[in-house]
Amino acid sequence: MGRRVAIVGIGLTAFGRRSDASLSELAFEAGREALRDAGVEARDVRFFAVGNVGAWSSEPLPAVLISEYLGLENTGSLRVEAACASGSAAIKIAHDAIASGSVDIAMALGVERMNESPTPNVVELIGRAGNYFWEFENFGLTFPGYYAIYATAYMDRYGAREEDLAEVAVKNHYYGSMNPYAQFRKPVSLEDVMSSRYIAWPLKLLECSPITDGAAAVILASEEVAGRLTDSPVWIKGMGYATGTANLSKRDDFLGLEPASRAARIAYASAGIDPERPYKQIDVATVHDCFSIAEILAYEDLGFARRGEGYMLLKEHQTYIGGLIPVNLDGGLKSKGHPIGATGVGMAVEAVRQLRREAERGRQADVKNGVAITHNMGGTGHYAYVTVYSID
Amino acid sequence: MGRRVAIVGIGLTAFGRRSDASLSELAFEAGREALRDAGVEARDVRFFAVGNVGAWSSEPLPAVLISEYLGLENTGSLRVEAACASGSAAIKIAHDAIASGSVDIAMALGVERMNESPTPNVVELIGRAGNYFWEFENFGLTFPGYYAIYATAYMDRYGAREEDLAEVAVKNHYYGSMNPYAQFRKPVSLEDVMSSRYIAWPLKLLECSPITDGAAAVILASEEVAGRLTDSPVWIKGMGYATGTANLSKRDDFLGLEPASRAARIAYASAGIDPERPYKQIDVATVHDCFSIAEILAYEDLGFARRGEGYMLLKEHQTYIGGLIPVNLDGGLKSKGHPIGATGVGMAVEAVRQLRREAERGRQADVKNGVAITHNMGGTGHYAYVTVYSID
Numbered sequence: 001m002g003r004r005v006a007i008v009g010i011g012l013t014a015f016g017r018r019s020d021a022s023l024s025e026l027a028f029e030a031g032r033e034a035l036r037d038a039g040v041e042a043r044d045v046r047f048f049a050v051g052n053v054g055a056w057s058s059e060p061l062p063a064v065l066i067s068e069y070l071g072l073e074n075t076g077s078l079r080v081e082a083a084c085a086s087g088s089a090a091i092k093i094a095h096d097a098i099a100s101g102s103v104d105i106a107m108a109l110g111v112e113r114m115n116e117s118p119t120p121n122v123v124e125l126i127g128r129a130g131n132y133f134w135e136f137e138n139f140g141l142t143f144p145g146y147y148a149i150y151a152t153a154y155m156d157r158y159g160a161r162e163e164d165l166a167e168v169a170v171k172n173h174y175y176g177s178m179n180p181y182a183q184f185r186k187p188v189s190l191e192d193v194m195s196s197r198y199i200a201w202p203l204k205l206l207e208c209s210p211i212t213d214g215a216a217a218v219i220l221a222s223e224e225v226a227g228r229l230t231d232s233p234v235w236i237k238g239m240g241y242a243t244g245t246a247n248l249s250k251r252d253d254f255l256g257l258e259p260a261s262r263a264a265r266i267a268y269a270s271a272g273i274d275p276e277r278p279y280k281q282i283d284v285a286t287v288h289d290c291f292s293i294a295e296i297l298a299y300e301d302l303g304f305a306r307r308g309e310g311y312m313l314l315k316e317h318q319t320y321i322g323g324l325i326p327v328n329l330d331g332g333l334k335s336k337g338h339p340i341g342a343t344g345v346g347m348a349v350e351a352v353r354q355l356r357r358e359a360e361r362g363r364q365a366d367v368k369n370g371v372a373i374t375h376n377m378g379g380t381g382h383y384a385y386v387t388v389y390s391i392d
Numbered sequence: 393m394g395r396r397v398a399i400v401g402i403g404l405t406a407f408g409r410r411s412d413a414s415l416s417e418l419a420f421e422a423g424r425e426a427l428r429d430a431g432v433e434a435r436d437v438r439f440f441a442v443g444n445v446g447a448w449s450s451e452p453l454p455a456v457l458i459s460e461y462l463g464l465e466n467t468g469s470l471r472v473e474a475a476c477a478s479g480s481a482a483i484k485i486a487h488d489a490i491a492s493g494s495v496d497i498a499m500a501l502g503v504e505r506m507n508e509s510p511t512p513n514v515v516e517l518i519g520r521a522g523n524y525f526w527e528f529e530n531f532g533l534t535f536p537g538y539y540a541i542y543a544t545a546y547m548d549r550y551g552a553r554e555e556d557l558a559e560v561a562v563k564n565h566y567y568g569s570m571n572p573y574a575q576f577r578k579p580v581s582l583e584d585v586m587s588s589r590y591i592a593w594p595l596k597l598l599e600c601s602p603i604t605d606g607a608a609a610v611i612l613a614s615e616e617v618a619g620r621l622t623d624s625p626v627w628i629k630g631m632g633y634a635t636g637t638a639n640l641s642k643r644d645d646f647l648g649l650e651p652a653s654r655a656a657r658i659a660y661a662s663a664g665i666d667p668e669r670p671y672k673q674i675d676v677a678t679v680h681d682c683f684s685i686a687e688i689l690a691y692e693d694l695g696f697a698r699r700g701e702g703y704m705l706l707k708e709h710q711t712y713i714g715g716l717i718p719v720n721l722d723g724g725l726k727s728k729g730h731p732i733g734a735t736g737v738g739m740a741v742e743a744v745r746q747l748r749r750e751a752e753r754g755r756q757a758d759v760k761n762g763v764a765i766t767h768n769m770g771g772t773g774h775y776a777y778v779t780v781y782s783i784d
Contacts, residue, residue, distance in 0.1 A: 002491070002492035053452075055452055058524065059520075059525075060445075060447055061473075061520075061524075061774065064770075064771060065638060072635070074634075075634075076484075076633030076655075076775075077474070077635040078473065078484075078485075078775070079472070079474065080470055080471070080485075081470065081471040081472075082455065082470040083453055089470040092468075093489075096488035099394070099494070100491035100492040101394040101491065102488060102491070125452070128451075128453075132452065132453075133451075242466075242467075242468055243455070243464070245456075245460050246453065246456050247460070378453075379456060383468075383469070
């Protein structure tokens with residue numbers, strides 16, 4: 001599996017409506033913090049991957065611009081896109097650049113400035129990330145509609161109710177309220193969620209992730225360099241990634257996102273995690289809750305619950321701290337926000353903060369095994385990246 | 393440097409105005425040929441990188457769509473963008489995925505369908521890939537203008553004449569005329585070039601690369617798998633990549649593209665090539681001649697000639713077959729065409745064809761050392777990728 005790779009520095013901007021900062025300034029904010037946190041000079045970074053979708057952006061070459069802002073004068077740089085999983089894709093290729101022996105220090109940075117365009121325009125552009133030719137052009141499906149299809153299929157098959165889905169938002173807003181980087185820092189009650197307006201039945205406004213500006217960055221290093229830089233490296237212990245069909249008519253069912261299950265199996269195998277009981281070894285998970293139903297599907301795709309039983313975990317508070325496996329203690333996409341290209345890198349930042357026990361009071365997991373995972377999806381489930389982080 | 397990686401299969405579409413094929417169909421054409429050439433099944437490909445800029449494209453997620461068209465059901469896939477060097481960036485990360493030990497077989501594919509938008513629109517969108525905020529928005533600089541600045545600086549400093557630059561087009565059309573995949577397969581005379589209309593003085597129409605549709609693909613494999621698949625692997629022996637400033641006002645001069653020199657030094661060092669006399673070891677080069685002046689700068693940035701003497705190589709036919717080092721025997725961007733995301737992968741295909749001695753009659757280099765290089769630039773010189781290929 002090549003050389004071991006650790007995350008040795010992290011940086012994050014506040015997520016939200018960031019009309020105070022350009023794309024490069026957002027990236028700079030996160031990137032500079034990551035360099036400082038790692039104790040690394042910009043000129044020591046030899047490879048730089050930027051996760052950015054940017055369909056709404058006037059800036060077509062963010063990687064070169066951000067390299068320059070950050071003073072990364074000795075890197076090769078590129079932009080990587082895997083829809084909403086772009087950030088995890090950036091981490092994967094930065095990892096490979098080190099694991100292959102090409103470089104010793106790399107930066108993966110995700111950034112998105114979605115408020116550059118009006119919201120309806122952004123929603124349309126995201127909609128094109130489904131199956132463009134058939135589903136978007138002919139039926140005008142956009143993302144709330146896709147996840148509403150999954151939600152109705154799930155409710156019909158397993159008897160979950162609207163209230164069961166709404167519990168995702170209640171949990172994630174609860175933890176998001178303790179995260180100073182989160183876009184929404186207000187707890188919401190089940191009644192709040194249930195009485196918010198429908199976006200696409202059965203999904204309501206408070207079950208949908210928002211339009212967000214933000215950036216996140218990590219510095220990755222080889223084992224030798226990591227040993228010099230820090231006493232608390234966080235290792236990338238396993239990575240799984242998979243691609244599935246964009247075309248809903250070609251899927252067997254809408255009761256799970258098949259690439260996520262596949263990516264999880266690969267990641268678990270490479271990290272030595274028992275796929276039957278992964279929650280026995282994982283202290284905390286950050287999953288892709290772009291809509292409430294997505295978090296419940298993630299529970300099942302990741303093996304935290306059996307098929308059709310994911311929503312029961314929430315009922316029993318099993319994904320809160322103290323339960324079987326705490327999930328989205330940063331507020332998730334729902335409350336922390338979802339700046340598309342930054343989301344996957346933001347998840348890595350959260351995994352590292354949790355494993356370093358640096359999360360804010362009330363949202364720090366009990367770290368027993370020193371293992372965290374992230375689950376980052378792109379498209380309507382086309383791209384899946386599951387990454388296992390470990391303190392040893 | 394991790395595991396050794398070889399190219400074991402190549403595929404290319406005809407370049408040109410391809411109104412007969414969609415983006416996915418173009419990609420399929422090249423990808424299927426590469427799979428066949430490698431003798432590999434689609435399901436054996438475990439990582440898939442797509443080089444695509446696509447600013448003019450209605451399809452925002454080409455990687456997942458193309459994966460599906462090609463039946464790559466067991467891959468992780470992503471799109472990579474480094475402007476006109478996107479294809480080489482795709483090869484670099486596919487290389488790293490194998491060198492790191494993550495996977496044994498990967499595909500890198502580049503594709504662009506530039507004629508989807510009207511030409512003036514495409515020229516504008518490419519223009520944004522310069523320094524957007526200052527140079528594009530304020531001065532409206534587009535790419536012929538950038539390279540005209542380099543050309544005038546070069547002519548002023550070194551005494552080269554318009555005719556000297558025009559010789560690039562004469563050579564590249566000559567070789568392109570023998571390449572059945574090339575967009576323009578008609579030789580042009582010096583008079584033809586000199587009498588074509590000015591696009592941006594001193595660059596004339598026949599010195600500018602065209603708007604092109606096309607795709608190219610390569611299958612990469614680990615040493616063990618390559619040994620099973622083929623008797624004629626072509627190894628990636630060295631890779632250099634570098635990023636420079638997008639901002640012309642921050643450059644020392646316009647007499648070379650500094651990242652290209654840096655990338656060449658790194659690539660030569662990793663491949664054991666003498667940077668003082670690289671032409672002693674390299675049999676054939678494919679360089680980024682987006683405009684005539686760009687090929688001359690490439691000669692100097694790559695160490696084929698001293699500063700200010702690149703244009704003399706052409707005068708003496710030193711970059712024709714039989715000269716010091718033959719360059720762009722496929723016709724280059726100028727005559728073969730420049731489908732942005734595909735260009736770098738197309739260069740790799742050409743390197744492999746030359747090293748396998750499969751190039752068409754009249755444009756096959758004399759392969760003595762079994763070494764070829766590619767030089768692929770992005771933006772106005774922001775991104776540089778230099779790759780050394782070798783038969784052993």
